[in-house]
Amino acid sequence: MKSLFRNFFIITFFIQVATSFSQVLVKGKVVNEYGIALNETVIINNKNKIIETTDAKGFFEIEKEGLYTFQKKGYQLKSLYLKNKEFYTVQLTLNSLELDEIIVTSNHIPQKLKKATASIAIVSQKDIQRSNNTDFAPILNRTPGVFMQNGALNTNRITIRGIGARNLFGTSKIRAYFKDIPLTNGSGETTIEDFELASIANFEIIKGAVSSIYGAGLGGVIHLNPKNANFNEFSIQPEFSVGSFGLTKSMLTANYGSKKHSFKAVFSDTYSDGFRENNKYDRKTFTLNTNHFLGKNDELTFLTSYIDLIAFIPSSINAEAFRERPESAAFTWKNAQGFEDSKRVVFGLSWRHNFKDNLKQVTSIFTSFRNNYEPRPFNILKENTFATGVRSRFLGDFKLFNKKLDWTFGAEFFNDVYNSITFENLYENFPADNGSVAGDNLSDFKENRNYYNIFSEANYHFSEKTTLTIGINLNKTWYNLEDRFQVSENNPDQSGAFSFKTIVSPKIGLSHLISENLSVFSSISHGFSPLSLEETLLPNGQINTNLQPETGWNFEIGTRGNFFNNRLFYNLSLYRLNIKNLLVSRRTAEDEFIGINAGETQHDGLESQLIYKWIENKKLSLNMFVNITANNFIFKEFIDDKNDFSGNDLTGVPSSIFNAGVDFNFQKGFYGNINYQYVGSMPITDANNLYTDAYNLTNLKVGYVFSLLKEIKVNTFFGVNNLFNEAYASQILINASSFGGAAPRYFYPGNPINYFTGINFNYLF
Known part of the structure; x- marks a missing residue:
């Protein structure tokens, strides 16, 4: 009986020790620039190269603190030192050279660009930084189907697929949003050029008739x-x-x-x-x-x-x-x-x-x-x-x-x-x-x-x-x-x-x-x-x-x-x-x-x-x-x-x-x-x-x-x-x-x- 009790005690002790060493110490969530959860993000321990992944809702649990690299196809690598018993929100930035892998949100249902049924253009942070962060026109005019005429920094007309070209002064028949805030007024006129380019992470542009999602949006x-x-x-x-x-x-x-x-x-x-x-x-x-x-x-x-x-x-x-x-x-x-x-x-x-x-x-x-x-x-x-x-x-x-x-x-x-x-x-x-x-x-x-x-x-x-x-x-x-x-x-x-x-x-x-x-x-x-x-x-x-x-x-x-x-x-x-x-x-x-x-x-x-x-x-x-x-x-x-x-x-x-x-x-x-x-x-x-x-x-x-x-x-x-x-x-x-x-x-x-x-x-x- 003593031997049985002793064996039970030893087994229980080792289970508790093993459990204490394997308990989760760090938790967090991985999101993109829009706050959308990124599932199947690879998390690599830079010291021992042990790999973890995020779940379907972007959450992760890691047993040890240390320096980790977050890797997701379509996004730039990010390294972060994770400490014990902390919750982290890790944000990844899109990679403009892997556009078809990124997740777009402009059609309301987040999905990979390569599965989208609409023509969606992404103007990335790298595209914005090619210019002088003062003028919108050189940036938008590199986007196929989009053309911005600019008579001055405050005098512009944007057309998409020719829509809006007949508006004499300014942009019309194209909707614009700053995140969820409409920039188009009640008469259908839009002004985006007054905003600071340095405050913009990227543009998502849906081209063509989009009234099925946003109402008035012919262009x-x-x-x-x-x-x-x-x-x-x-x-x-x-x-x-x-x-x-x-x-x-x-x-x-x-x-x-x-x-x-x-x-x-x-x-x-x-x-x-x-x-x-x-x-x-x-x-x-x-x-x-x-x-x-x-x-x-x-x-x-x-x-x-x-x-x-x-x-x-x-x-x-x-x-x-x-x-x-x-x-x-x-x-x-x-x-x-x-x-x-x-x-x-x-x-x-x-x-x-x-x-x-x-x-x-x-x-x-x-x-x-x-x-x-x-x-x-x-x-x-x-x-x-x-x-x-x-x-x-x-x-x-x-x-x-x-x-x-x-x-x-x-x-x-x-x-x-x-x-x-x-x-x-x-x-x-x-x-x-x-x-x-x-x-x-x-x-x-x-x-x-x-x-x-x-x-x-x-x-x-x-x-x-x-x-x-x-x-x-x-x-x-x-x-x-x-x-x-x-x-x-x-x-x-x-x-x-x-x-x-x-x-x-x-x-x-x-x-x-x-x-x-x-x-x-x-x-x-x-x-x-x-x-x-x-x-x-x-x-x-x-x-x-x-x-x-x-x-x-x-x-x-x-x-x-x-x-x-x-x-x-x-x-x-x-x-x-x-x-x-x-x-x-x-x-x-x-x-x-x-x-x-x-x-x-x-x-x-x-x-x-x-x-x-x-x-x-x-x-x-x-x-x-x-x-x-x-x-x-x-x-x-x-x-x-x-x-x-x-x-x-x-x-x-x-x-x-x-x-x-x-x-x-x-x-x-x-x-x-x-x-x-x-x-x-x-x-x-x-x-x-x-x-x-x-x-x-x-x-x-x-x-x-x-x-x-x-x-x-x-x-x-x-x-x-x-x-x-x-x-x-x-x-x-x-x-x-x-x-x-x-x-x-x-x-x-x-x-x-x-x-x-x-x-x-x-x-x-």
């Missing part, structure tokens, strides 16, 4: 994903740069991350005299992004951005001035010293909750406001907008016929109130150096603009290789206009309401993995773009209820893949986008337009992207990229008054765009890139009797990274834009009219050769 959606702070890190990063035309830019980035909470703040101050007359630009921004993991099932994120901008406006010039005096401003804008003084704030709060492994919800509330004062030669505009909204969706999965089905269902409501007042501009009655002077009140409007979307999407996995996507969106949009100006014979009361019919936008797509590294996809999707209240107003003050929103169908096939052991990545898409109820802004005076439905357009195109790793070793990384956009956009049917433009090329869109570049990075710290872009000619008029000249641009940037002491990393850089001093039109004003016998002002001149240089310090505490 596509641009997602600006803000930089998140690194967890378990405290750092400060000041940067200062200078450049041509009086450019000075200072920035300060602060990062604080604990094991469950992170805070990143970015302040920037940008000033430029500009290449042209009346072209000064002065912008200050502050962006704060925080992430909080409250437990295994709850995550809270907070995002706010403040922008204070004063930018003068040189406007467009005629052909003679464009050839002989490209630095000149339009005569009237110069004398009036036209400018915009804008203050803008956006705010969003998102809550993610996991009910269980296969069911969670994401709810975001957001608000924004913008105040703007803009003296123009024809009047002085004072406006403000206040917007609020909420977007909530459930995500889950279940088995259907023994196959997995991922689904999402949700709704979004948006309201903005827009107030606008105009005054006479009496600048002509005062000395030229006085600039604009406000006179009598000309108008006073209040617009209440609303919409809601109810949406659903599902991915049904027939097998590990084949996925069917079905989506549908129901949208309702309505406006109310209050004319608060005194009513008279010459100024009829324009108050009224306009409500669109409910629009249903479906989508169906299919993707198939031919092999682990090669996939094909196809999709059919519907899209629409609503009218603005201004476009519905007739000269007699009545609202034109006969106008219809532009609608269209996008048909697409494509393929993605990588070869040669992940050294070559490619993306190829062929599409046709048919638009009906083409909306035309017919100009009736210098600042007066009316909208008409004038016909149909047909957008046929090819988009191709190729990335190749020439050399990838410990001493040198050498990569190249080639992007091709080929457009055949025509007016299928277009009758404007007595003019029949059917069969003509679509105005304001280049026939082709070609981008190529080389990036290199030496282990010792020297890096750089050179980029070449060709932009084909663009029709300036609907009659196609005037085209721009095609042009070629070459930009380069080089830099050197080194360590100063153990905690400080220094990055010095120098760049040149338009290396060969090409004369070109960086933006055009289509169908410009002539007033008072003056020649039409079609052209915004691009900047001649210009440079930038700077230094960045990263101090890691």
